[in-house]
Amino acid sequence: MAENALDRITGIAHIVWDWNGTLLDDNHATLAAINKVCAEFGRPPVGLEYWRSIFRRPLLSCYEELLGRRFADHEWDHLNEAYDRQYSAMLPSCGLAEGVPDVLHEWSTAGGTQSLLSMAAHQHLVPLVSERGLDGHFTRVDGRRFDNGQDSKTEHLLAHLAEQEVDPDTVVLIGDIDDDAYAAREAGAHAILVSTGMMSEERLRATGHPVAPTPAAAVAALTC
Known part of the structure; x- marks a missing residue:
């Protein structure tokens, strides 16, 4: 997908970046970890495209599909x-x-x-x-600070924006899975999804949000 194929989004003042699969190129590490899980539970290893076809939140149901059964708590x-x-x-x-x-x-x-x-x-x-020398670029860095039953980024995004007193209408979230798009929509923000991470491009496009091949291509579609 060429960078100029994305419709421009105007009035953006702030980007909220996702980490895994977006700024961090960690697909190989994620797949190795998935296949370690498979080995622990007696399932043959899987390929990246298969994992990208089933990965979703909540994670519990995703792993139940992967292993073909429900889990005991332990x-x-x-x-x-x-x-x-x-x-x-x-x-x-991971670079x-x-x-x-x-x-x-x-x-x-x-x-x-x-x-x-x-x-x-x-x-x-x-x-x-x-460690990767990036913290100086960001006005705030938040990982998962609390758990909720929905296992979604939505509540975390709402808290993240509120802490910074940022107008959601001027925000774009750039991430690599459909939950990023849903969270942005619930928060009243925009979203661009990159096809470099844990979901297939087809599934990303099904959200109705624009899809870019790289973070740079996503930013190229933005206008302050």
């Missing part, structure tokens, strides 16, 4: 431990997405502001952003 804890252990081991091999951090510099130079909101645990996210 099994869900075991799954998360197995995933986190493998993913953490792979993190040093930044194509065009990052240049696109962050360019947006700031154009007069925009930006922040980071991820569903990764807050205490794990903050040092990862700092």
Whole structure:
């Protein structure tokens, strides 16, 4: 998809960035962690395109589809431990997405502001952003600070914007899954989805929101 194929979104003053699969190129680490889960539960390994075809929130139902059964409580804890252990081991091999951090510099130079909101645990996210030298680009960095039964980014986005006193109508959330689009819609913000992460382009387009091939292409469609 060419950058100029995206309709321009005007009046944007602030970008809320997603992390995994958007600014961080971690698909290989995610897939390795998924296949560690598969091994722990006796399922053959899966490929990236299969995972991108079923991944969704809430995560519990997604993993039930992956493994073909429901979980006992202790099994869900075991799954998360197995995933986190493998993913953490792979993190040093994860670089930044194509065009990052240049696109962050360019947006700031154009007069925009930006922040980071991820569903990764807050205490794990903050040092990862700092280690990659990105924290100075953001007015605020939030990981998942609280849990809710819906397992969605919506409430986290509402809190993230409220803390910054940002008008949602001037905000675009750039993320890589349909939950990012739903959260933006509920918050009254715009959304652009990048096809570099954990959902297939077909599923992203089904949200009705624009889809870009890279973070840089997403930002190229914005006008302050």
